[in-house]
Amino acid sequence: MSGHSKWKNIMHKKEKSDAQRAKIFTKIGREIAVAVKEGGPDPASNSKLADLIAKAKSNNVPNENIERVIKKAAGGQEKSDYEGIIYEGYGPSGVAVIVETLTDNRNRTAGDLRHYFDKFGGNLGQNGCVSWMFQEKGVIVIEKAADVDEDKLMEDALEAGAVDVNSDDEVFEIFTEPNDLHNVRVALEAKKYNIISAEDERIPSNYVHLDNEDDIKHMNLLLEALEDDDDVQHVWHNWENEGEEN
Template identity: 65%
Template sequence: MSGHSKWANIKRKKEATDGARAKIFTKIGREMAVVVKEGGPDPNNNAKLRDLISKAKANNVPNENIERIIKKAAGDGDKNNYESMVYEGYGPSGVAVIVECLTDNKNRTAGDIRHYFDKFGGNLGTSGCVSFMFSRQGSIVAEYDGSKDEDAVMEDVMDAGADDFNIDEDVIEITCDPNSVSAVSEALTAKGYKLISAEAAQVPANYTTLEDEDAIRKMNLLLEHLEDNDDVQNVYHNWDMPDTDEEE
């Protein structure tokens, strides 16, 4: 059940990036610039950068772009100083939402995030108000074409160092230690799996279902506006999204 919901979230994100690839490149680039400044340009000595490279590759960011971003951040090319901010709040009907941002203007970002919550039937809360409902987990999604049976997939996934997996129609959802995302991703890629996403994500302990049409509409709008904001890196929530691809 939660597998469906997780994939619905990832699928939504993937569809959005297919339509606005430049935006996702920009966001990953901003994140890379920050971790390079913090931990250096060598992914062998910078685990955060290594994970981001896996995430970038899963999002089809070309290798030349990745190298250019790392070089620029390691030199003096990137003059921006981004600060990490995390906002927590509730969407319509009490859906828990965590918003991770990188910003060069805290006042602008805080104002934007508060505005979205207020406008679409939610409210911004204090730090810690919903994060206790989530745990950080390595989350990898790979395409599944049915060429391997479940036992063969299990052998591959466990051999790659993952903790668990779930086959959901045409995808395999894989969970692992959040610090092992890049190692597990590389092992799965070497075994011939095509990755759709790979990241350390905030995974909710339980999910909230929305029945009211207006609440569903507002929750969709809240997520769209948050994901569309340049300062927002990641949005996590515990809405058990419908499986059907409904418009509005």
């Protein structure tokens, strides 16, 4: 698992999303609304909602925004009926791309995504065309602070149900099975670890390095277009040198 590379990707996205806070709030709000409709408004009995509230707070979403979305969804005031659809395709030079969406109009979303891929040197593929290259894992990112002992963290994480721990210069990454993410996060929070993020992720089994300047430019533009689309919740890919400029 490429912990260091993944963390750099998170940092790259975080820097960009800070300038688009309203859009990030909207996307997380949409996820929260769906979780409330599916599992109820109480995070104590809806672990998915609890995880999304933690995600919202880590992205600096104000508490009143979170409470407003939950109340609206619980009261049936959220009229949009969002459907989760996963799209798969290829970017320039065969970079594998998975796009997770929540949409109230699948025809619009499919058309927009096909346009982005075609415009920037890729193509939208069939379901399953690239997902076999990725492994679903829960990933918890913890700040590497002076008072965090790596051996003790590893012991606590594995005891809580984690399957692996990675370390780099800036953070620790705790890997779990998807169904164990919530319990491991809660256990580590109880031990006062500073959790930066905790989400289900799709981790590629291998990475593609782009050397051609046009490919790098177009891959950056493709990712920007996808992440700017309101229907797109997550984008996973196996581009190793993400964020490089042409």
